[in-house]
Amino acid sequence: xxxxxxxxxxxxxxxxxxxxxxxxxxxxxxxxxxxxxxxxxxxxxxxxxxxxxxxxxxxxxxxxxxxxxxxxxxxxxxxxxxxxxxxxxxxxxxxxxxxxxxxxxxxxxxxxxxxxxxxxxxxxxxxxxxxxxxxxxxxxxxxxxxxxxxxxxxxxxxxxxxxxxxxxxxxxxxxxxxxxxxxxxxxxxxxxxxxxxxxxxxxxxxxxxxxxxxxxxxxxxxxxxxxxxxxxxxxxxxxxxxxxxxxxxxxxxx
Amino acid sequence: xxxxxxxxxxxxxxxxxxxxxxxxxxxxxxxxxxxxxxxxxxxxxxxxxxxxxxxxxxxxxxxxxxxxxxxxxxxxxxxxxxxxxxxxxxxxxxxxxxxxxxxxxxxxxxxxxxxxxxxxxxxxxxxxxxxxxxxxxxxxxxxxxxxxxxxxxxxxxxxxxxxxxxxxxxxxxxxxxxxxxxxxxxxxxxxxxxxxxxxxxxxxxxxxxxxxxxxxxxxxxxxxx
Numbered sequence: 001x002x003x004x005x006x007x008x009x010x011x012x013x014x015x016x017x018x019x020x021x022x023x024x025x026x027x028x029x030x031x032x033x034x035x036x037x038x039x040x041x042x043x044x045x046x047x048x049x050x051x052x053x054x055x056x057x058x059x060x061x062x063x064x065x066x067x068x069x070x071x072x073x074x075x076x077x078x079x080x081x082x083x084x085x086x087x088x089x090x091x092x093x094x095x096x097x098x099x100x101x102x103x104x105x106x107x108x109x110x111x112x113x114x115x116x117x118x119x120x121x122x123x124x125x126x127x128x129x130x131x132x133x134x135x136x137x138x139x140x141x142x143x144x145x146x147x148x149x150x151x152x153x154x155x156x157x158x159x160x161x162x163x164x165x166x167x168x169x170x171x172x173x174x175x176x177x178x179x180x181x182x183x184x185x186x187x188x189x190x191x192x193x194x195x196x197x198x199x200x201x202x203x204x205x206x207x208x209x210x211x212x213x214x215x216x217x218x219x220x221x222x223x224x225x226x227x228x229x230x231x232x233x234x235x236x237x238x239x240x241x242x243x244x245x246x247x248x249x250x251x252x253x254x
Numbered sequence: 255x256x257x258x259x260x261x262x263x264x265x266x267x268x269x270x271x272x273x274x275x276x277x278x279x280x281x282x283x284x285x286x287x288x289x290x291x292x293x294x295x296x297x298x299x300x301x302x303x304x305x306x307x308x309x310x311x312x313x314x315x316x317x318x319x320x321x322x323x324x325x326x327x328x329x330x331x332x333x334x335x336x337x338x339x340x341x342x343x344x345x346x347x348x349x350x351x352x353x354x355x356x357x358x359x360x361x362x363x364x365x366x367x368x369x370x371x372x373x374x375x376x377x378x379x380x381x382x383x384x385x386x387x388x389x390x391x392x393x394x395x396x397x398x399x400x401x402x403x404x405x406x407x408x409x410x411x412x413x414x415x416x417x418x419x420x421x422x423x424x425x426x427x428x429x430x431x432x433x434x435x436x437x438x439x440x441x442x443x444x445x446x447x448x449x450x451x452x453x454x455x456x457x458x459x460x461x462x463x464x465x466x467x468x469x470x471x472x473x474x475x476x477x478x479x
Contacts, residue, residue, distance in 0.1 A: 050466065057473045064476045065321050069313055078303050085302075090295050091322070094288075095469065098329050102461035106337070110454030169477065184302055219450035223341030226457040230333035231280065238284050238326075242291045249294050 011210070018132075018213065019206040022140040025133050035138035036145075043139075044146025047103045051150045054099050055092070055157025060165035062087045062158065067170050079166060080177035081184030087158035088185060088193045094241050096154035097200040100147045101233035105208035108143050109229040112136065112212030113222040121213075140209045147201035155193055192248050199240050204233040265369040273335040274377030278384065280334070281327050285385035286392040288322050289314070293396045310401060311393075311408050312415030318389060319420045320427075320479075325472055327382045328431035331374065332464030336439035339370060340460035343443025344453050352444070371436045378432030379425055386424070423479050430475065434467040 066083040166172040215225040292314040397403040439460040446452040
């Protein structure tokens with residue numbers, strides 16, 4: 001029990017310090033922008049399609065679910081606003097964050113982990129190149145940027161998906177769906193979803209880089225790093241989601 | 255005959271332990287966190303629409319039972335169990351163990367696939383139910399702290415909103431998600447290309463495919479229900 005707690009503390013501190021190191025290297029201009037751009041292309045652009053698909057279906061599912069719950073109260077006119085608000089504030093960031101933790105995070109940790117266990121990172125160090133500046137920092141920045149952008153794309157898609165679903169399956173046309181959106185989706189909701197996107201992107205990038213960089217035990221260890229990355233990212237995303245929702249409801253909604 | 259059935263069951267029980275018992279704490283904690291989050295968020299939404307929060311128990315519980323509890327359980331299982339399964343099978347394939355099993359005349363489907371498939375499906379259903387119970391208790395505490403509900407009041411309102419039908423949908427979803435996760439992971443493990451580098455790829459692909467399959471199946475079942 002105590003050992004488990006201590007390991008969690010050590011890992012958490014390691015993740016934070018690795019992320020801080022990457023950010024510092026980037027801020028002082030020691031990371032080549034071309035490397036970051038290349039990684040953004042590899043990780044981010046490839047995930048756009050999946051994110052759009054996921055966003056559409058999450059939004060559609062939420063629309064059906066909210067409709068089922070509202071039907072008994074005859075309050076279907078609130079469907080659009082409520083479904084968009086629920087998707088934007090919590091369900092959207094959480095589920096799309098999960099997908100990106102699996103797609104971006106696990107890919108990243110598998111790649112860095114494979115380099116680590118085949119001693120490529122030590123080889124770089126022998127050549128006098130800083131492995132964090134050359135390998136980890138570009139990947140960290142790329143996954144940070146692309147997961148934040150992808151999350152926002154996904155959130156827009158949830159609203160679209162809900163609208164499509166309502167028009168096709170639930171007999172609520174676009175106009176009456178959109179009508180209530182501006183009443184219920186306030187600026188603070190949008191701020192909260194952007195804040196959640198930023199936090200989740202940072203969390204999953206830090207966990208993925210740390211787990212990949214510290215992979216041990218051959219290629220089996222890479223599999224373990226992938227698993228740890230996605231599980232830890234999922235748990236941290238959920239915890240941060242609760243924390244942010246709670247703080248936000250305390251500060252902003254009074 | 256009885257011994258053969260027992261052998262078969264033993265394989266399944268091993269898998270059940272790995273993916274059911276060992277995932278229980280993490281799944282219970284995560285679903286509870288989701289239920290707390292739902293209480294906070296639903297009270298915000300209901301207040302926005304109806305200017306009161308008498309409907310919070312019903313709304314947050316329905317959302318949890320029908321939607322988020324099976325999905326979150328399945329996504330956790332996909333990243334915990336699915337990735338491990340794909341990694342394990344791809345290591346077995348790369349070290350020619352799968353060919354060895356096939357050559358020794360053992361039916362791969364009965365020996366490798368069926369125990370994993372049934373174990374993940376069963377444990378996904380069981381974990382969802384157990385997690386729901388824990389999460390409901392958590393939500394009751396949260397609601398009595400934040401919204402001033404008496405625990406008994408909360409439970410009564412919650413039960414007035416949820417029917418057996420909702421639990422049935424929850425279980426169907428959990429079973430379908432579990433089957434999808436296991437199928438996807440086993441497929442990724444078996445089709446891993448030669449070379450040890452493919453272990454990480456197989457694990458990553460199992461996670462992503464499991465997530466996508468879960469969300470798509472979730473939409474289909476919600477639409478049909």
